[in-house]
Amino acid sequence: MREIAIIGIGQTPVCENWEQSLREIAVDAIFSALQDARRETADGLFLGNMLSGLIGSQENLGALVADWAGFHGKEAFKIEAACASGAAALRLAMMAVGSGEMESAIAVGIEKMTETKGADTTAALATAADADYETIHGLSFVGINALVMQRYMYECGWKHSDFAPFSINAHANATHNPFARIQQTITWNDYQRARMIATPINLLDASPIGDGSAALVIVPINSLKRPALGRPVVKIIASTAATDTLAIHDRHDLLWLSAAEKSTKRAYAQAGITPNDIDLFELHDAFTIMAALSLEASGFAERGQGLRLGLEGEITISGRIPISTRGGLKARGHPVGATGVYQIAEVVQQLRGEAGSTQIPDARIGMAQNIGGSGATIITHILQSE
Amino acid sequence: MREIAIIGIGQTPVCENWEQSLREIAVDAIFSALQDARRETADGLFLGNMLSGLIGSQENLGALVADWAGFHGKEAFKIEAACASGAAALRLAMMAVGSGEMESAIAVGIEKMTETKGADTTAALATAADADYETIHGLSFVGINALVMQRYMYECGWKHSDFAPFSINAHANATHNPFARIQQTITWNDYQRARMIATPINLLDASPIGDGSAALVIVPINSLKRPALGRPVVKIIASTAATDTLAIHDRHDLLWLSAAEKSTKRAYAQAGITPNDIDLFELHDAFTIMAALSLEASGFAERGQGLRLGLEGEITISGRIPISTRGGLKARGHPVGATGVYQIAEVVQQLRGEAGSTQIPDARIGMAQNIGGSGATIITHILQSE
Numbered sequence: 001m002r003e004i005a006i007i008g009i010g011q012t013p014v015c016e017n018w019e020q021s022l023r024e025i026a027v028d029a030i031f032s033a034l035q036d037a038r039r040e041t042a043d044g045l046f047l048g049n050m051l052s053g054l055i056g057s058q059e060n061l062g063a064l065v066a067d068w069a070g071f072h073g074k075e076a077f078k079i080e081a082a083c084a085s086g087a088a089a090l091r092l093a094m095m096a097v098g099s100g101e102m103e104s105a106i107a108v109g110i111e112k113m114t115e116t117k118g119a120d121t122t123a124a125l126a127t128a129a130d131a132d133y134e135t136i137h138g139l140s141f142v143g144i145n146a147l148v149m150q151r152y153m154y155e156c157g158w159k160h161s162d163f164a165p166f167s168i169n170a171h172a173n174a175t176h177n178p179f180a181r182i183q184q185t186i187t188w189n190d191y192q193r194a195r196m197i198a199t200p201i202n203l204l205d206a207s208p209i210g211d212g213s214a215a216l217v218i219v220p221i222n223s224l225k226r227p228a229l230g231r232p233v234v235k236i237i238a239s240t241a242a243t244d245t246l247a248i249h250d251r252h253d254l255l256w257l258s259a260a261e262k263s264t265k266r267a268y269a270q271a272g273i274t275p276n277d278i279d280l281f282e283l284h285d286a287f288t289i290m291a292a293l294s295l296e297a298s299g300f301a302e303r304g305q306g307l308r309l310g311l312e313g314e315i316t317i318s319g320r321i322p323i324s325t326r327g328g329l330k331a332r333g334h335p336v337g338a339t340g341v342y343q344i345a346e347v348v349q350q351l352r353g354e355a356g357s358t359q360i361p362d363a364r365i366g367m368a369q370n371i372g373g374s375g376a377t378i379i380t381h382i383l384q385s386e
Numbered sequence: 387m388r389e390i391a392i393i394g395i396g397q398t399p400v401c402e403n404w405e406q407s408l409r410e411i412a413v414d415a416i417f418s419a420l421q422d423a424r425r426e427t428a429d430g431l432f433l434g435n436m437l438s439g440l441i442g443s444q445e446n447l448g449a450l451v452a453d454w455a456g457f458h459g460k461e462a463f464k465i466e467a468a469c470a471s472g473a474a475a476l477r478l479a480m481m482a483v484g485s486g487e488m489e490s491a492i493a494v495g496i497e498k499m500t501e502t503k504g505a506d507t508t509a510a511l512a513t514a515a516d517a518d519y520e521t522i523h524g525l526s527f528v529g530i531n532a533l534v535m536q537r538y539m540y541e542c543g544w545k546h547s548d549f550a551p552f553s554i555n556a557h558a559n560a561t562h563n564p565f566a567r568i569q570q571t572i573t574w575n576d577y578q579r580a581r582m583i584a585t586p587i588n589l590l591d592a593s594p595i596g597d598g599s600a601a602l603v604i605v606p607i608n609s610l611k612r613p614a615l616g617r618p619v620v621k622i623i624a625s626t627a628a629t630d631t632l633a634i635h636d637r638h639d640l641l642w643l644s645a646a647e648k649s650t651k652r653a654y655a656q657a658g659i660t661p662n663d664i665d666l667f668e669l670h671d672a673f674t675i676m677a678a679l680s681l682e683a684s685g686f687a688e689r690g691q692g693l694r695l696g697l698e699g700e701i702t703i704s705g706r707i708p709i710s711t712r713g714g715l716k717a718r719g720h721p722v723g724a725t726g727v728y729q730i731a732e733v734v735q736q737l738r739g740e741a742g743s744t745q746i747p748d749a750r751i752g753m754a755q756n757i758g759g760s761g762a763t764i765i766t767h768i769l770q771s772e
Contacts, residue, residue, distance in 0.1 A: 001485040021518055053466075054439045057521060059513040060468035063629040063762040067636070073648050075627035076763070077474050078466040082446035088463050092478050099387040099485035127445040132407055135443060241461035243449040250453070262459050376449040377462070 001098035005224060005235045006383070008037025008217030009345040014181040014333030016114040017211040022056050023068040026110040029213035030069045033106065037217040038229060043102035045069070045076035048089030048109040049337035052078075054124040055116050065108070082128035083286065084241075084372030085109065086340025087379035090216060091239050097218055108215040109338030121209065125336070128373040130247040142206060142287070144248055144374050146198035149289035152255055153200060156304035160200050163288035164191040165310030166323075167204045167330055170285060173317065174327025176357040179342075181210045181333025205288040210333035214341035216348075234351045237365075238267035238382035246376045255304065259378035260297035260369065267367070267380040268299070275299040278382075279363040280350050281321055282343040284371035285328045294369055295321070298380075317358055325350060325358050340370030344381060351385035387484035391610060391621045392769070394423025394603030395731040400567040400719035402500040403597040408442050409454040412496040415599035416455045419492065423603040424615060429488035431455070431462035434475030434495040435723035438464070440510040441502050451494070468514035469672065470627075470758030471495065472726025473765035476602060477625050483604055494601040495724030507595065511722070514759040516633040528592060528673070530634055530760050532584035535675035538641055539586060542690035546586050549674040550577040551696030552709075553590045553716055556671060559703065560713025562743040565728075567596045567719030591674040596719035600727035602734075620737045623751075624653035624768035632762045641690070645764035646683035646755065653753070653766040654685070661685040664768075665749040666736050667707055668729040670757035671714045680755055681707070684766075703744055711736060711744050726756030730767060737771035 010032025012025055020028070026047070034040065045066045052058045062076030081088040086109030093105040113121055125141045126134075134144065153159065167186060174180035186204060194204040221235050242262035245251055252258070268274060275298065283298075285291035292306030300321050301309055314320040326332055326346040329339055347366035349355045355363075363385075370379045396418025398411055406414070412433070420426065431452045438444045448462030467474040472495030479491040499507055511527045512520075520530065539545065553572060560566035572590060580590040607621050628648035631637055638644070654660060661684065669684075671677035678692030686707050687695055700706040712718055712732040715725055733752035735741045741749075749771075756765045 001487055023518075050445055051439075053437075053510075053513050054445075056517060057509070057513050058517040059436055059440075059466055060515075060632055060759045060762055062467055063759065064516065064632050066629045067631045067762075071629070073628050073630065073645065075477075076467075076629050077478065077627075080445055080464040080466055081448055081462075091461075092463065092481070095478070095485045095487050096481045098487070099481045101387055101481050101484070123443070124439075127439050127443050129446075130450065131442060131444040132409075241463075242459050243452045243457070243462050244459065245453045246446055246450050259459065373446045373449065376446055376453075 003221040003235055004094050004097055004218050005221040005233050006216050006218055006348055008033040009348050010036060010215040011179045011342060011345050012213050013179045014210040014212035014335055018115050022052060022058060022110060022112045023065050025112060025211060026065045026108055026213045027069045029215040030106055030108055033215035033217050039217060041071060042104040042106045042217060044074060044096055044105045045071055046089040046093035046105060046107045047076065047078045048085035048340060049078055049111060050080055050082055050085050051111060051113060051124050051336065055119045056112055081377040082372030083336045084340055084370040084377040084379050085337035087370035087381060090341065090344060091241055091379055093218055094236060094239055097220060104219045106215055106217055107341060108213060109341030110213040111335035111337040112211045113209045113335060114211050133247045142198045142201055145287045145289055146201045148248060148254060148374060149200050152289055155255065158307050161192055162307045162311060163205060164188055166285055166288040166291045167191055169315050170324040170328040170330035173325050173358045174331030177326040177332060180327040180331055181208050182331045201287055207286045207329035207334040210335045212333065212335040212338050214338050214345045216341060216344055231352050232385035234348050234383050234385050236381055237384045238270035240266040241379040244376050246373050248374055257293045257297040257375045257378060259375055260294055263378050263380040264298040267382050271382045277365050278321065278367050280325050280360050280366045281323050282346050282368040283323050284369055285324055285330050286334055290371060298369065317360060322360055325355065325360065343368040343370060347383050351383055389607040389621060390480050390483055390604050391607040391619050392602050392604055392734055394419040395734050396422060396601040397565045397728060397731050398599050399565045400596040400598035400721055404501050408438060408444060408496060408498045409451055411498060411597060412451045412494055412599045413455045415601040416492055416494055419601035419603050425603060427457060428490040428492045428603060430460060430482055430491045431457055432475040432479035432491060432493045433462065433464045434471035434726060435464055435497060436466055436468055436471050437497060437499060437510050437722065441505045442498060467763040468758030469722045470726055470756040470763040470765050471723035473756035473767060476727065476730060477627055477765055479604055480622060480625055483606060490605045492601055492603055493727060494599060495727030496599040497721035497723040498597045499595045499721060500597050519633045528584045528587055531673045531675055532587045534634060534640060534760060535586050538675055541641065544693050547578055548693045548697060549591060550574055552671055552674045552677045553577055555701050556710040556714040556716035559711050559744045560717030563712040563718060566713040566717055567594050568717045587673055593672045593715035593720040596721045598721040598724050600724050600731045602727060602730055617738050618771035620734050620769050620771050622767060623770045624656035626652040627765040629763055630761050632759050634760055643679045643683040643761045643764060645761055646680055649764050649766040650684040653768050657768045659751065663751050664753050666711050666746050666752045667709050668732050668754040669709050670755055671710055671716050672720055676757060684755065703746060708746055711741065711746065729754040729756060733769050737769055
C-alpha cells in the first residue's frame, strides 16, 4: 500500500449545538480541514458516524454530506463501528488512497447527540453492546463498563479514588483546547464527591456526550512537494484494527482488551517501534476504566497496573506516556462517531508542534486508539512527523 | 490496485425469517460463500447494512458478525449507504484487498426487516431520504418514488401499464431462483389490478422487503492457481460509485439519475467496454420507475425511452439486455442492505453458467447497479468470466 500523509485537519468545538444540523457541523469540519490542507476538494468521503439513524432519522449520510460539502457526484460512504466509527473511517479512507483508487480522501467523523427529537440517547448508545444477550436484560452501556470497573477494583485491589488521575489530567489538558467540551480543571475532591452514575462509575469517571465533527485530508505521501505547507509532514506509519466479542460475558478475560493487544502489536510491528518510542497516546478514555485497560493491553503497564501510571504522574504532559493531551474523551467530549477523528487531529497537532500549552516537547511519534463497544472494535493508528 | 476475483458466493432465501437472528442469517451466507470458495476464513469482513440500529437495536455490527462467524479478532466494519450498502461493502472490501492490506475479504450484505419489535419500517426506510427537507414533510420513500414516476409518465407520455413488463419479467425469472421471496409469475392483468400504494405506484410496481443475507469471498486474482475450483474465474473489471443530492427537489433533472450516468461511464471506461458488451444487467428495480431510469442513465435507452425495452421484449433472458435475471429486487426481494450483494452473487451465477433455467447463453460480462435513496448513491460493478 502507498504511504499516506495527513495534510489537513479540521475540528468543530464539541458542544451542545442546537443551531446547526448534522450536515452543517460535518461540513464545517471538512472545510476547515481542506483550508488547513490548502485544497479545494478531495476524491472521496469516508464518514464515521454511529447514531444518525437512531437520533437524527438520517441514513445515506455519505451522499448527504458529500452534497452539502460541494463534492458533487463524488463517492461517499458512512462507516459504522460504534464509538470506533471515526478511526474506521480513516482506516478505510487510507485503503482507498493506498490502493490507488483515489488520489486524496477525507475522513470525517460526525455525531449530533444532544438534540434528540424524542430519541432515547442511552438506548441508542446501548446498540454498541449485544442487543440479544446484554441490552435485552436492561444493561445500559455505562452499566456494562461499571461491571468491568467493579471487577477490576475487586480483582486488582484498587480503590475508586485511584482512578482520579485520569480525569484530573484530562480536564487539566482540556483547559488549553478551544474545541473541548469542558475547559475546566477538576480536583481530587471534585472527583471523590461527584454524583454516582452506575456504581462504581461516577460523573467524573464518564466522558460527556456532545455534538461535533472532525475531519482529515489524506494523500499519498509521494504526491507531496517538499517543503510541504511550511510545516512537518505527518505520515501514518501504522493502521490496524481488531475485534472481540461484543458481550463482555463471552470474553476469555473480562479485564484484558484482547483487540487492543492485537491491534497495537500489529501496529508496533508495522511501524517498527516499541511502546517506548511513543511520545503521546490519545487513548479512548470514555470511562476511566477504559483508560487503564487500554494502557495495559497496549503495552504500557502490566495487567491490573494501569492505574499506577496515573498515580505516579506518568500520564501528564511531562510524564513518560502523556495521554488525553487535548482533554481526551473525558473533557474534550465524546461525540461518539467523531471521537476517533478528533484523536487523530490532536495527535497531528502535537506532531506539528501546534498544541500550545499542552505541547509535548519534540513529539515525533504519536498513537491514537479508538474503541467501539466495551472493547469489541479497537483501531490503532501511529503517526510520525517527518 | 490489484485485480480482484470473486471466488465464493453465498445467499440465504429472502423471506420472513422469524426463526433466526440478524447475526445467524449473516453467518449462514458467510459460511455458504466460504464453502463455495473452499476456504476456511478470510482476512476481513465488510458488512453492508442499513437498518440494524433502527430495526434491530444493534450497531457495532461488524464485530458482532465477525465473532459469530468465528473470525476471532479479525477486523470488521459496517458500511451504510442506504439501499446501496451491499455494493458499498464490496467496493470497500475490494480496496482493502486491492491495496494489499488484506489477502482476502468477505463482503456480506445483511438485513432483517420483518421482525421489527415495534419499530416502524416505513419510517426507518425513509431515513434514506433527506430528513430535514423531505421526510419532515411526511414524505415516505415510496411517496418520493411515486412523485418521480408521476412526472415521468406526464413528461414522457407513458401510461401506467407500460411499466408492467419490468414486473412480469422479474417474477417470471424468480420462479427459477430458490432464494427468491416470490417464486410466482404475474400476468398483465394481475399488474393492472394490483392495489394502489402511492399513486401511481401499485403493489406490483414495488419490491417486497424481506430478511436475507448474501456474501462474497474476494481475493487478488494473481493469488489463484489455474484451473481454479473447476469453473470459470469471475473477476471484477470495474467498480465505481457516485453520489447525487438526497432530496429530489435539489436535482437538476428529476428524471435523470446523474449518479448512474457518472458511475457507469467510469465503469465502462475502466472495463474498456460499451453497453453493447454487457450480457446481463442486474439493476435496482426497487420500483419499476427506477428500472426505467437506470436503463436510461446507464446507456441502454434514451431519456424517457427505458420502457420501450420492456415493451419490445428486450429485457427478458433472450432479449438484448436481460435484467432481473434471478428475479430482481421486485421478486427476489429487497432486504435493503443485502440487495447489492445478492445482485453480484446473481451475476456470478450467470457468468459461471450456474443460473439454470434463467441462464443467459454464453454470458461473459455482467453488470450490477445498486442504488441508495432515490438515486443519491449509485454503485456499479462489472464482472467478467475468464
